[in-house]
Amino acid sequence: MLASGLWLVGAPAYADNSAASIDIKRTTLRGTVPDLRVDANRDGVVDLSGSSDERLEDSREALFLANLDDDTRRCLLPENLVSLDDPAYDQKRAACNDAADNIVNGLFDERDLASIHALPMRDAPEGARIAISGAPDGSVRLFMRDSGQLRTFDPSTEPVPAQALRDGLELRLEGRDIIRDTRWNGTVRVTLSLPDGKSDTVALRQAPLLLQHTLQTSSQVILAARPKLLSKDEFEKDPILGFTYEDYLEFQKPLIPAHKSFRDTLDAARQSAEVDKPLRQLPIDKADMWMQDMFEPAYMSVPGQDGNPHIIRVLLRSPDLARPGSRVVFELRRRDVAVVQQAQDPFEYPPLWTATSIGWAISMPCHPTRPTANTIRMAAS
Missing domain, CATH: 2.60.40 (Immunoglobulin-like)
Structure with a gap:
């Protein structure tokens, strides 16, 4: 099935661990x-x-x-954000921010x-x-x-x-x-x-960087756009590693009609959860539509002047730079939204469907013994 990325916001992201007041004044x-x-x-x-x-x-x-x-x-x-193959392009884009x-x-x-x-x-x-x-x-x-x-x-x-x-x-x-x-x-x-x-x-x-957990309020639901079926010429100009064109067709064709059903079901869930913003569909790279594997939402927070936390949401990009489809995360960077990647040479990583797919990470709700939630990391064998 297609995967969606849930972009969450909510609970305060900082701990009040200030020391007791000091009596001596100046x-x-x-x-x-x-x-x-x-x-x-x-x-x-x-x-x-x-x-x-x-x-x-x-x-x-x-x-x-x-x-x-x-x-x-x-x-x-x-x-043409998904058409450039130079890893230096990724490093340059990741380095662009207000700091x-x-x-x-x-x-x-x-x-x-x-x-x-x-x-x-x-x-x-x-x-x-x-x-x-x-x-x-x-x-x-x-x-x-x-x-x-x-x-x-x-x-x-x-x-x-x-x-x-x-x-x-x-x-x-x-x-x-x-x-x-x-x-x-x-x-x-x-x-x-x-x-x-x-x-x-x-x-x-x-302020610490914290993964958002599943009990925080949803702000927006993000979905991979409907896949486009490539012609044989298009496929052969930019093939998918390990796939013949026939393999690609067998994998991709059923997803095109299934996309509408998945999108409609997801949109109904969004409305039921009273998420005001409409579904946002992001472009995909060829057959790579696994949006939940592209990035993981996190956040940093400090006390704000208005009494509410001042939050910068941080989207952690999949560390596999050989996966150009995850470049779509840079489209989401804006005011109070950052993108961070931590990666080495992409060819030092295992295939993209294993541990580098960031959808394998999940942050469980806060617990008295773990006030900043508990992160679970899984991987396929």
């Missing part, structure tokens, strides 16, 4: 020592006037996102960045420095508010302008990729130091 020292603030209590707002985000040491971590969506849709594919450049691409892109503020210091000296520690090189990027605009800020080469400290320094932290290095737990420390040795440090942690 109210009387405000304006005379460095005082960095982040969203330490994870309510979506950096508190600059009260004490909800005040602490003596970085005992609580704010969260930040890997900024991998495409808020302005500058990563759109050409129409790939050093520009904040509008207000929606700014919302994907974590805020770091320093309370104003009226007598701030020249020569103050920002330092980033705990994160692998290239994993994060800083922006600074300068004359009302955000610009890149390289703390390794640039001191903090004294006037920025006097006015109240404003930084933004951007995660540049998901956590692929298992030696890093996602924690980043940002330190503001003055020439006289006074300093302050805050800690942030990259």
